[in-house]
Amino acid sequence: MSDETATLLFELGMEELPPGALDDLSDRLATAIAGGLERAGVEHAAVRALGAPRRLAVQIEAVARRQPDRDFERRGPARSVAFDDNGAPTRAAEGFARSCGVTVDDLQTLETDEGAWLVHRGTETGRDTRELLPGIIEHALSHLPIPKRMRWGDQSSEFVRPVHWVVLMLDEAVVPVTVFGVNSGHESRGHRFHHPAPVALKHADDYTAAMRGAHVLVDRAERRNHILEGVRAEGEAIGGHAVIDAELLDEVNALVEWPVVLSGSFDEAFLRVPPEALISSMEGHQRYFPVRDANGHLLPRFITVANIESRDPARVIAGNERVIRPRLADAAFFWDQDRARTLESRRSALGQVVFQKQLGSLADKSERVADLAARYADRFETDAGQARRAAQLAKVDLVTEMVDEFPELQGIMGRYYATEDGEAPAVAVALDEVYQPRFAADAIAASPLGRLLAVAERADTLTGIFAIGKAPTGAKDPFALRRAAVGLLRSLIEGQHPVDLTALLHDAAARQPAGLDAEAQVKPLVEFCLERLRGLYHEAGYGAELFEAVRSVRPLDAIEPLDFDRRLRACHDFARLPAAGSLAGANKRIRNILRKADCTPPAEVDAERLTEPAERALYTAMEERAPAVEALIAEGAYSEALARLAELREPVDRFFDGVMVMSDDPAVQANRLALLQRLQHMFLAIADVSALPDSG
Known part of the structure; x- marks a missing residue:
């Protein structure tokens, strides 16, 4: 390194760290020390977060040896109170000068719109980095996220594990600091068995190589x-x-x-x-x-x-x-x-396992899910009998010894035991797939019956927990309802199942225990699910305007996630068309015109009153495309429908360029408003494209 910079090495040696803590503590420590240097104005280059079971270490290259000098300006009292009528300094001026370590004559004047003020200007000499490091290290260590700290020996300080050695060096020089009662030095420790003797570090750059020689890979x-x-x-x-x-x-x-x-x-x-x-x-x-x-x-x-x-x-x-x-x-x-026992023979044991005090046992939950799954079996093209059977057995493996010992095998063992019992293969597979997706990147269930169970199970949980007033608040979600909602939505969308979410949740709510007003929670639960859907699209890279374009035209009491998804993707495709910006802007303009109009437009357009060539051309273009667009919408082919509507760009542009909508003739005006309303409705049958960015 040059005379102006040095390599910084900090190592904290201790008893073996909890394995789950090493990576996070190592990264946080490096970030905190680098942040401390930056706050102090000390420049540096690459930061390396190093660590092993017995050590946390940070190595930072090209650390400036001192802070840069800093110009400062300190404002004092107004001149009007700093000097008396004779121009002599008052106690206010003298006190300010004294606090700055100068005389009144050394002070300067700052002219502002609010008046003149005394100021003290100067240059503060930067401190050596080695003087700053102890404070930076102590601050970094005190702010590490350690949920459970411990004391050792007669120390009053606390840390995640007892500390045995500390290294703090700038190049070859040791920087004195005392951490948890241990003074810093240049000696580290090697492998507990292969190299128990101290490891003398000659230079901060030698750290990784020296430790490798002592049988420790610190990187x-x-x-x-x-x-x-x-x-x-x-x-x-x-x-x-x-x-x-x-x-x-x-x-x-x-x-x-x-x-x-x-x-x-x-x-x-x-x-x-x-x-x-x-x-x-x-x-x-x-x-x-x-x-x-x-x-x-x-x-x-x-x-x-x-x-x-x-x-x-x-x-x-x-x-x-x-x-x-x-x-x-x-x-x-x-x-x-x-x-030695079948799953069927164990079903009765579910009655002794509480799902939730107000929602009953696992047996109660299984029957609710079975009823719901049987009701929706045809929507998933599955057999209602198999749906009921799978739901009744889905929780039984929780009372087996294997799952009691290995909870992570729930569902997996259910599949094996059901196969051994001779249950239908689709039923056995569904007992495992009901838990999918198990985590964010997991796939949904592969089989229709598995997806049906996954949806019914989550719908029952969501409606039940909302009914007892335990909806998630802030970051708290003890019943993992956000994950449940995402799993339900993904199963419906990716599985291509046209299920009305609101109706599904109403059906699930109707099966909750008597005395719970679960029905009242369906509307907030649908809104909760829509927020999860918004999050899914955000994570997938879709803009918020696409979600709003669809959300604004779909009533809350008729949300079908699969249909919602198709409309949103259609908007995404439409937004990439050359005509999209112009038509989005036109729809904004139409919305504003209709909102400000003094009259309600007629339901139908009177073709005989269309006198201008541009309005006749627009009407003709719309009517020519309307049958095909309506047929495509009925099929759910929204991308194709919007592509046909995109062909209206030129007649729409000509209309706004050449036609005065707000004519002096009330009848003509009303008919032109009806024409625009008709155009708007053709788009709104799919989405509100005015929510998309326009060409302006």
Whole structure:
């Protein structure tokens, strides 16, 4: 680095961090320190957020060694009160000068529209960065988002874990600071076992290389990539491919400083257990990566990442194999025990499980969903009997031992148990798909019956929770109703199911327990769903004007999400046509003209009263296209309908260029207003295109 800049290194060494906290704390610390430098006016270059299980570190390049000098101006009292009638300084002037550390003669005058004022101008010399760093570090650490802090020893300070060492350097120089009772220095610590001795850092630039020599990969991205490539290579080496879950990879990355990839095996007899249960055991309990063959079948192998480079890897592998066996044995035991009884025989147990105090048990909820699903079966082209059966069984796997041990397998195990019980394949699949989409990027259910159950289940939950007054408020959404609404809407739209949302929610509300006025909550619930729909389109990149163009023409008591989606996409297509801007502007103009008109236009246009060539041409063009447009609208082909209406651009433009709408003849005026009203209605049958950007 130059004489003007230096590399800054800050490392906080401690006991092993919770794996879920490492990435966030590392990023937040780097952002906070860089922000502190920026607030102090200290320029810098690239910022690196580094970290490992026993350390948080920040390395910043080209940090200016001092603040820049800063010109300042401090305003004092008005001259009218700063000097008496004889021009002598008053106590106000002398006090201001004294506070500035100068004499009254050193003060200057500032002329403003409000009068003249005394001012003190000068240049403040920038402080050395090393003087600023202790305050910046302390502020950054005190503002880290740590929900649960701890004390250690006789310290009164608190942090996420006990702190054992602190490094703070500018190039080769140590910057003195005391953090959590520990003085800064230039010594870090290496791997707990491979390099327990201190690591002396000669220069801040040497950090990552020095730590690598001490068996610690402090670059989180480098360490993660090392693990990823190692796990992939090991999977190929043992004849398969590793199943790499991104969250598990991040967790393992936060647990090891010196990753060493190893593989082990387990008894092939365990493969009779559903693979999802085995994978949950391996990933959730042991943090192992499962392995599949070329056909996607689970192999009796696993990959683990050790935090030590053992001289005897076979012993490490044997230890891991010994640990995983009882976990898999538990899964096999639960599988065998659960299969001893059918799902049907367990249904009665749902009556002992409370869904919500005012809404009854899971058995009550299942029957409500079954009734609703059977009613809407034809809209999803499914069998009503299968819909009822699937809904009655959908929650039963919650009372099995496997799901009690592995809650994340709900639905998945229901599918397996239903298949074992001989239930219809569509019913078995729906027991799993009812939970889709499980998260934002998840797909909706693939089968119509699965989508029907997903919609009915969410409609019951939404109406029930709204009925008991537990609608989401602010950021609080304990029943995940926002996610439920999005899942319902996506299932209807992406599944291409023409279902009236308002009618669906009314039907769901009618099935809620007696004594709850669920019907009264349908309107606010529809509005709630529309806001979720607005959010979906926003995330997909559609402008708010497209949503408003459709929302303004659809009554709240007749919202069909699939139809809404088709209209919005049609507006999106229309907006890209060359004629769109002109026609959007024309519709705005028509709206304003009709609003300001003193009369109500006739319902029909009188063709005989059209005397101007431009108005006759517009009327003819409209009537020629009207039958085709109406037919396309009836089919839901809104994009095609708007494309036909876009052909009206030239006659519309000629009309406004050559025709005076507000004629002195009242009859002519009324007829021209009727013509414009007719044109407006042709567009409003699809959307209010005046909400779209116009060519002006």
